[in-house]
Amino acid sequence: MAFNYKPYIREDKFPNIWCPGCGIGILMKAIIRAVHKMGWKREDVALVSGIGCTSRMPGYVNFNTLHTTHGRALAFATGIKHARPDKHVIVVSGDGDALAIGGNHFIHACRRNIDITLIVLNNMIYGMTGGQVSPTTPAGYRASTMPYGNVEPNFDTVNLAIGAGATYVARSTVNNPALMERQIKEGLQNKGFSVIEVVSNCHIQFGRRNKMGDQLVLRHWIKEREVPLRKAKDMSPEELEGKFVIGTFVKKTRPEYTEEYAKMVERVKGASK
């Protein structure tokens, strides 16, 4: 029922810059609800982003907000979290920002298991720069730099995060805002690095090049390809080709970076006494 977003948003910056029907606003609301349910104070939360449509989010929410350079949000966020491990750091990123130019930071944040929650809004395209192919543009689909259809294979955000060692990994889509919120909250609760992918619609840059220029058409296209993890377990790789498996893939415990660093500091100081 009517959630009061007012304390968490910068009302004077609205309406936001995103195109009508863009899923980024849906994600922004889910993040706010998840933070609210955590009971965290606004001033204890930092939201960091890089460059791209999704990365404009920090301008609208009333946290400590940092809009950095393309692909580098996780590196800036690592500095903030390492400096203030008692505070909460969230990073929002698009598929190009997180997986292409920021790919190195992505895998290393997973490896370190630093207590940051990364939310990757995957709209399968570079939106802000005009519809260029991204690491998640599906095979055969068109982009401004793949005018004859994409011939490159994809990155799978979830498998990449699992392989690199993230301790909470989940995926939802823009059609499931309640699930999205639940996964983000679980990510925030996880003491470690969490990756949540949200598959979303860029009907303007991805859709229009692929006969899905209407937001509803593209949202339905995504919905048709959603497969719950439970069901996906009984499906073959061929059957899962081009599908979006949704659910929580990893939820585990592993030593967290800032805690391990703090233990080391204690050890060093103890030895020097």
Next chain:
Amino acid sequence: MAKPKKKFRIEVNEEWCKGCVICVDVCPTNVLDMKDMLSKWEGMVVYVKDIDKCIGCDLCELSCPDFAIEVYEVPQEEEAQSG
């Protein structure tokens, strides 16, 4: 005696609504519809067509990217027991 049916109220912020139609699309009971407003990007905004059909599922609010729609439960009035 059957439980009285819950009642809801939907508020639309026409300033922030971009007319994307997502709320109309996700509503399972056809409560919402679009109306013309030529000053808007898409030339239309959402309006509440039939509030009595609302079941309070919240999908329109959760799915609105623009913070433009809010669903409130109307407290059941202490209606007279006379029936």
Next chain:
Amino acid sequence: MAKRLEVMSGNEAVARAAIAAGCRFYAGYPITPSSEIAEKMAELLPKVDGKFIQMEDEIASMAAATGASLAGLKSMTATSGPGFSLKQENLGFASMVEAPVVIVDVMRGGPSTGLPTFPAQGDVMQAIWGTHGDHAVVVLTPGTLEEVYLETVRAFNIAEKLRTPVVLLLDEIIGHMTGDVMIPDDSELEIIDRPKPTVPPEEYLPYDDSYGDVPPMGSYFEYPFHTTGLHHDKTGFPTTNPVKCGALIERMLRKVFGNREWLEKNVEHYTEDAEILVFAFGSTGLAAEVAVKWAREQGIKAGLLRPLTLWPFPEKRVYDLAEKAKAVVVAEMNLGMMIREVERAVRGVTPVYGVLKANGQPIEPPEILAKIKEVA
């Protein structure tokens, strides 16, 4: 005087001085010939409750140091030529969001991988102009080991006072030069911290220029604010308003160039009556000291201007000394970078000659002396 004599390298002196200056965050990536700075910071920071992190690359190191600075810690990163190139975009970001950060560049032969274990002074233009767009950084070029220690402290003080990135430019010779260093007691050091806001957090504006060219800096979590690499107004939010955008850039330049006098610092030898003015910095400046002394012994009135602040450039001092001289000799380990700046400052009043070299070998005193004698 509570000073103590210790033996250390230039790189170690940087790390030791950084801790003394209050540096509590270091992010870096290994690169020759600067790695000893990271190694020493990794050893020292935990002992003072500071944070060290070896990031996945040079870009991330610059980013993490800037993030930590916004979160309130005095931060540093160190690198060498190729790594310095990689840091440039985020150095511009630190400049734009006005985050104090000290960036150490221990210069080696370039371009590209170049001569990793040999000295050069070919990064001076990159240090000054490396990132895109109009911006102003401060570049310090210490020569002796004691200067390395004191200039590192000064780098932090400048960064904090002006809310700007400061480049501490060493070269391979200085980084690896090991010798006696007279370390001042911490209590003798002047330590400057960033200007703090005096308003309550809800009234805080991160770029409020009504306080002057350097707005007070609140830390994240104590003073929640928004900032961005986009042009922004005093609230920190993006703007494309030409008046506000112009004012922002002009103020950021004024922070540095308006403080020229406070920033300027030169070492001079025999300049009061110098007929041959030698201009050199860093390790070449040390060679030039010897050359000038030899010239004096041979009856040539040579003098040396060795800037510790290379940027903003000491153009007035260079002009004033050049005007009285009959020749200016610039010695630098590149094929002509700061010599252009010297020529610009001299404005043609005196001929300028170069002792230029970029083959991985240091410029030695006899080479400079030969040029002094040639133009005397």
